[in-house]
Amino acid sequence: MRFETSTIKDIAKALGLSTSTVSRALRDRYEISEETKKLVLAYAEKVNYRANPIARSLKERRSYSIGIIVSEIANNFFSQVINGIESIAYDRGYHVIISQTHESYKQEKLNVEHLASRSIDGLLIALSSETQDITYLRNLYSKGLPIVFFDRVPEDFDTHKVIANNFKGSFDATEHLILSGKRTIAHLTNSENLSITKERLKGYQAALAKYHIEFKPELVKYCQHGGMHSAELEQAVKELLPYKPDGIFISSDRLTTGCLMALKKTNPEVAHKIAIAGFTNSNLVELFSPSLTSVKQPAFEMGQVATELLISMIEAKREITEFETKILDTELVRMQKNIGNRFL
Amino acid sequence: MRFETSTIKDIAKALGLSTSTVSRALRDRYEISEETKKLVLAYAEKVNYRANPIARSLKERRSYSIGIIVSEIANNFFSQVINGIESIAYDRGYHVIISQTHESYKQEKLNVEHLASRSIDGLLIALSSETQDITYLRNLYSKGLPIVFFDRVPEDFDTHKVIANNFKGSFDATEHLILSGKRTIAHLTNSENLSITKERLKGYQAALAKYHIEFKPELVKYCQHGGMHSAELEQAVKELLPYKPDGIFISSDRLTTGCLMALKKTNPEVAHKIAIAGFTNSNLVELFSPSLTSVKQPAFEMGQVATELLISMIEAKREITEFETKILDTELVRMQKNIGNRFL
DNA sequence: GACGTTTTTGGGAACGTTTGCACACTTTTT
DNA sequence: AAAAAGTGTGCAAACGTTCCCAAAAACGTC
Numbered sequence: 001m002r003f004e005t006s007t008i009k010d011i012a013k014a015l016g017l018s019t020s021t022v023s024r025a026l027r028d029r030y031e032i033s034e035e036t037k038k039l040v041l042a043y044a045e046k047v048n049y050r051a052n053p054i055a056r057s058l059k060e061r062r063s064y065s066i067g068i069i070v071s072e073i074a075n076n077f078f079s080q081v082i083n084g085i086e087s088i089a090y091d092r093g094y095h096v097i098i099s100q101t102h103e104s105y106k107q108e109k110l111n112v113e114h115l116a117s118r119s120i121d122g123l124l125i126a127l128s129s130e131t132q133d134i135t136y137l138r139n140l141y142s143k144g145l146p147i148v149f150f151d152r153v154p155e156d157f158d159t160h161k162v163i164a165n166n167f168k169g170s171f172d173a174t175e176h177l178i179l180s181g182k183r184t185i186a187h188l189t190n191s192e193n194l195s196i197t198k199e200r201l202k203g204y205q206a207a208l209a210k211y212h213i214e215f216k217p218e219l220v221k222y223c224q225h226g227g228m229h230s231a232e233l234e235q236a237v238k239e240l241l242p243y244k245p246d247g248i249f250i251s252s253d254r255l256t257t258g259c260l261m262a263l264k265k266t267n268p269e270v271a272h273k274i275a276i277a278g279f280t281n282s283n284l285v286e287l288f289s290p291s292l293t294s295v296k297q298p299a300f301e302m303g304q305v306a307t308e309l310l311i312s313m314i315e316a317k318r319e320i321t322e323f324e325t326k327i328l329d330t331e332l333v334r335m336q337k338n339i340g341n342r343f344l
Numbered sequence: 345m346r347f348e349t350s351t352i353k354d355i356a357k358a359l360g361l362s363t364s365t366v367s368r369a370l371r372d373r374y375e376i377s378e379e380t381k382k383l384v385l386a387y388a389e390k391v392n393y394r395a396n397p398i399a400r401s402l403k404e405r406r407s408y409s410i411g412i413i414v415s416e417i418a419n420n421f422f423s424q425v426i427n428g429i430e431s432i433a434y435d436r437g438y439h440v441i442i443s444q445t446h447e448s449y450k451q452e453k454l455n456v457e458h459l460a461s462r463s464i465d466g467l468l469i470a471l472s473s474e475t476q477d478i479t480y481l482r483n484l485y486s487k488g489l490p491i492v493f494f495d496r497v498p499e500d501f502d503t504h505k506v507i508a509n510n511f512k513g514s515f516d517a518t519e520h521l522i523l524s525g526k527r528t529i530a531h532l533t534n535s536e537n538l539s540i541t542k543e544r545l546k547g548y549q550a551a552l553a554k555y556h557i558e559f560k561p562e563l564v565k566y567c568q569h570g571g572m573h574s575a576e577l578e579q580a581v582k583e584l585l586p587y588k589p590d591g592i593f594i595s596s597d598r599l600t601t602g603c604l605m606a607l608k609k610t611n612p613e614v615a616h617k618i619a620i621a622g623f624t625n626s627n628l629v630e631l632f633s634p635s636l637t638s639v640k641q642p643a644f645e646m647g648q649v650a651t652e653l654l655i656s657m658i659e660a661k662r663e664i665t666e667f668e669t670k671i672l673d674t675e676l677v678r679m680q681k682n683i684g685n686r687f688l
Numbered sequence: 689g690a691c692g693t694t695t696t697t698g699g700g701a702a703c704g705t706t707t708g709c710a711c712a713c714t715t716t717t718t
Numbered sequence: 719a720a721a722a723a724g725t726g727t728g729c730a731a732a733c734g735t736t737c738c739c740a741a742a743a744a745c746g747t748c
Contacts, residue, residue, distance in 0.1 A: 007734055018698040023736060031695060050461045054407060055734030057398045058703050073426065074627075079418035083444070095462060098442055100427070117394040118439060260631050283418075284626075287604050289633030351704055362728045367706060375725055399704030402733050 006047045015043055026051070057119070066310060067115035068098045069108060069125040071226065077253045077281040077299050078126070081150065084303025085124060092311055094121070103226040105130035112137065122146040122310045124303075127154065129191040129226035146313035150306040151297075153195045153325075160309040161325040164297040166196050169330035170203025173277040173295045174249050176332060178211045182247030182275050186219040186240050188259055189251040190226050197222070200251040200279070219243055227258035237262045241270065250278030260288060275335075285333070293335045298328045350391045359387055370395070401463070410654060411459035412442045413452060413469040415570065421597045421625040421643050422470070425494065428647025429468060436655055438465070447570040449474040456481065466490040466654045468647075471498065473535040473570035490657035494650040495641075497539045497669075504653040505669040508641040510540055513674035514547025517621040517639045518593050520676060522555045526591030526619050530563040530584045532603055533595040534570050541566070544595040544623070563587055571602035581606045585614065594622030604632060619679075629677070637679045642672045 008026070012019045017036070024032045025040035026049075043049075057063045066089060070078040082098060089096050097120065099111035108128045113136070115123065123145060127134070134154050141147050141159065153161040177185050187204050190197045201220065208215050221236040237259060240248070250256045256278030263271040276292040285294050305326050313320060352370070356363045361380065368376045369384035370393075387393075401407045410433060414422040426442060433440050441464065443455035452472045457480070459467065467489060471478070478498050485491050485503065497505040521529050531548050534541045545564065552559050565580040581603060584592070594600045600622030607615040621637040629638050649670050657664060 008736095009734075019735080020699075020737075021697055024697090027736080029737090031697095033696060036696080052402075052734050053462055054398055054401045055703090056736080058396075058402050058705090058733090059735045059737090061703070063398060072423075073417045074420055074423035076418055079416075079423070082417065086444075090458075095441060095458070097439060100430070114434075114439070118397055257628055257631065261628070264630065282628075284601055284605075284628065284632075286608065287601065287633065288628075288631045352706095353704075363705080364707075364729080365727055367704095368727090371706080373707090375727095377726060380726080396704050399733090400706080402703090402735090403705045403707090405733070 005052070006049050007052065008049075011040065011043055011047070011049060015039060062121045062314075063119045064093055065095050065097055065118075065120050066307070066314075067112070067118075067120040067123045067125075068096055069101060069111055069115075069123065070098070071103045071126065071128055071228075071254075072100050073098060075253050076283060077151075077279075077297060080281055080299035081126075081303040081306075084300035084305075085307045086303075087300075088304050088307040088311070094311065101128040103129045103228045105132070109136050112140070116140055116145060120145075122148070122314045124148050124150060124306050124310055126150050127152040127194065129194055129224065132193050146310060148306050148310040148313070150302055151196065155195065158323055160306075160313065160323050162302050162306040162309065163195070163199075163325065163327055164302065164330050165327050166199035166330075167203040167206070169279065169295045169297070169332070170200040170249065170251070171207045172203075172330070172332045173279075173293060174204045174207035175210070176293055176334065177247040177249060177275055177277050178207060178213065180247075180275060183213060184219070184243065184245045185213070185247040185249055186221070186243065186245035187249050187251070188221050188223070188236060188240070188255055188278075190222065190255065191224045192222050197251065204249055216243075219245065223255060226252065227255040230258065230262065233258040233262040234266055237266060241267060245274060247275040247277070250276065252278075253280045253282065256280040256292070256294070257282065257288075260290065260292070263290075277335075279330075291335050294333045296331045296333055298330070302328055349396070350393050351396065352393075355384065355387055355391070355393060359383060406465045406658075407463045408437055409439050409441055409462075409464050410651070410658075411456070411462075411464040411467045411469075412440055413455055413459075413467065414442070414444060415447045415470065415472055415572075415598075416444050417442060419597050420627060421495075421623075421641060424625055424643030425470075425647040425650075428644035428649075429651045430647075431644075432648050432651040432655070438655065445472040447473045447572045449476070453480050456484070460484055460489060464489075466492070466658045468492050468494060468650050468654055470494050471496040471538065473538055473568065476537050490654060492650045492654040492657070494646055495540065499539065502667055504650075504657065504667050506646050506650040506653065507539070507543075507669065507671055508646065508674050509671050510543035510674075511547040511550070513623065513639040513641070513676070514544040514593065514595070515551045516547075516674070516676045517623075517637060518548045518551035519554070520637055520678065521591040521593060521619055521621050522551060522557065524591075524619060527557060528563070528587065528589045529557070529591040529593055530565070530587065530589035531593050531595070532565050532567070532580060532584070532599055532622075534566065534599065535568045536566050541595065548593055560587075563589065567599060570596065571599040574602065574606065577602040577606040578610055581610060585611060589618060591619040591621070594620065596622075597624045597626065600624040600636070600638070601626065601632075604634065604636070607634075621679075623674075635679050638677045640675045640677055642674070646672055 008019050008022045012022045021036060022040050025037045026044060068085060073079050086096055097115060099115060101108040105128055108131055148160045150162040153163055174185060189200060205215050221240055223232050223236055225232050227233050250259050272290045278292060279295045281296055281299050352363050352366045356366045365380060366384050369381045370388060412426060412429060417423050430440055441459060443459060445452040449472055452475055492504045494506040497507055549559050565584055567576050567580055569576050571577050594603050616634045623639045625640055625643050
């Protein structure tokens with residue numbers, strides 16, 4: 001069973017016109033008399049005509065859909081980015097197809113290829129933490145698929161990119177920990193492959209340097225799977241604690257909440273004694289205990305900007321040669337001592 | 345610029361066959377010699393042939409895509425449902441298009457109609473808290489669009505539905521509050537329109553009745569917008585507190601976290617003195633302070649079951665007349681006194 | 689009133705598939 | 719040996735659009 005709608009042909013037949021004329025009237029293209037146009041439009045309205053997007057796509061060789069690849073939607077940062085993407089895409093007549101990698105390279109490749117075969121017009125992607133080899137993306141790109149990266153971007157890929165000011169965000173967060181008296185500040189971060197990992201590490205180091213605190217590599221712990229496995233996090237925490245950090249700067253949403261959980265589970269007695277600052281866009285931070293200082297990314301805006309760039313690529317008349325990397329400022333939300341840690 | 349792929353025609357030409365033969369070889373349909381099939385398959389593999397899903401959709405008059413309507417993806421319950429949906433859909437060759445209502449009826453209608461005009465093959469929907477009039481859904485349904493409801497379902501709509509055992513979940517949560525000594529138990533809930541609101545209210549009332557606690561209507565507060573606006577929640581909390589409740593049972597994910605926030609913001613001094621039990625699928629509950637007892641819905645499974653039902657409808661050969669309402673059990677996760685509230 | 693110009697309309701191919709039908713060839717049956 | 723049945727292949731139409739090209743109609747000009 002299929003639900004049927006009227007087509008251009010039906011309208012043409014009913015009105016004694018040709019399909020070309022009806023099409024022109026509906027799409028308001030080419031020269032067409034006011035009269036016929038009104039006639040057609042009125043009739044189309046009456047029978048509740050909806051153009052079949054599939055037929056249109058086939059003819060125009062584009063689907064008016066864009067693919068989104070994120071690690072998971074159950075992550076406030078990404079869901080906010082998606083909201084930003086949708087806000088622009090729908091206005092411009094595109095719909096979006098969301099795919100999750102769960103931080104797996106294999107899944108990422110599979111999803112991208114599935115999307116590409118579904119004939120998306122363009123791709124918005126934040127790389128998975130496992131991803132190192134992006135030749136599959138280069139192939140698609142060189143075949144003409146427009147791609148815009150956001151958040152987790154590759155270094156040498158000539159296209160538009162949108163990222164947060166990771167250096168500054170990290171610097172601010174680390175500085176905040178230092179200014180509140182912490183001196184042994186650990187850094188829990190994502191896989192070394194990721195751009196955000198490198199940039200955030202630099203911010204952390206710069207802040208330490210500014211206050212003449214020695215950078216100790218052993219205080220930095222990388223999580224290959226971006227905190228998708230709790231065992232990974234618990235292990236990292238376990239390895240960090242012997243150095244008796246009085247502060248931890250954490251570099252991503254998932255890791256931040258995961259680290260709090262791990263601390264609370266494995267070492268509840270110290271959980272409240274370590275100051276925590278981390279990247280997170282969770283809108284529940286105020287509920288967390290232990291409480292923390294958070295670095296919020298302009299996720300919604302990031303989605304918007306990335307989408308505008310992508311659509312400009314999709315609709316570009318000629319080859320684009322100049323690409324930009326937009327950098328958006330983060331916001332530091334300081335721990336609310338009066339509420340969160342009042343029981344300390 | 346468009347990225348090009350080889351088509352059936354190209355293969356046919358290259359191999360000196362007709363498009364029909366190639367199509368049959370690829371789709372493995374009808375009688376076709378092993379030999380030609382192998383030949384075609386090998387060549388297709390070589391040129392990395394991907395069937396154009398748009399052409400196929402046009403021909404077959406179906407898009408192999410299903411629409412999902414939820415209130416928001418930044419909600420663990422819904423994002424888990426979506427994961428469940430995807431796990432089944434992708435296996436069966438469908439892709440999904442997600443739309444958010446943000447609890448607005450207008451947005452819901454707009455999104456559904458947009459999806460329908462995008463020729464989805466079926467729809468999975470959890471109604472928005474504002475929704476009362478679903479004639480627009482009835483229209484689509486009567487025109488032949490398969491629809492399966494989950495979580496928030498309408499009463500008199502003859503189709504498959506998947507819900508949690510809301511009555512039992514609420515009963516258990518309320519009973520848990522009673523057994524831990526609470527006697528003035530408020531109930532913060534969603535808009536009165538929703539099925540889940542009614543069912544959960546009944547569970548709450550039944551638990552009170554079992555322990556001979558009088559049901560007081562003034563202890564029940566409805567939130568029309570499902571807690572999307574913090575003002576709404578703060579108002580509800582403000583109206584509830586004068587009755588000095590020693591427990592609150594909350595009936596949805598968004599409301600649960602929102603209520604904690606509101607309590608903490610407006611009345612931090614009592615926030616930790618009121619026992620809270622609420623529906624939530626957040627995987628961060630263990631971090632919350634004040635801590636709470638949560639009713640977890642089998643979200644992933646709900647998505648899976650709903651999708652299986654939907655696909656069975658889509659692929660049904662003849663009209664379906666028997667519909668089922670699947671009811672899945674919830675899980676009560678008791679507050680961890682030793683961790684969450686150790687500072688009380 | 690014949691001609692050119694502009695405006696409006698229709699015919700029909702194309703996008704990439706799937707599939708009913710017909711045909712040719714091979715094998716089986718009588 | 720002829721008829722029947724079976725097997726593999728190709729032709730062509732269809733899905734619902736868009737758009738090039740040409741035809742027709744309307745208008746203006748001398």
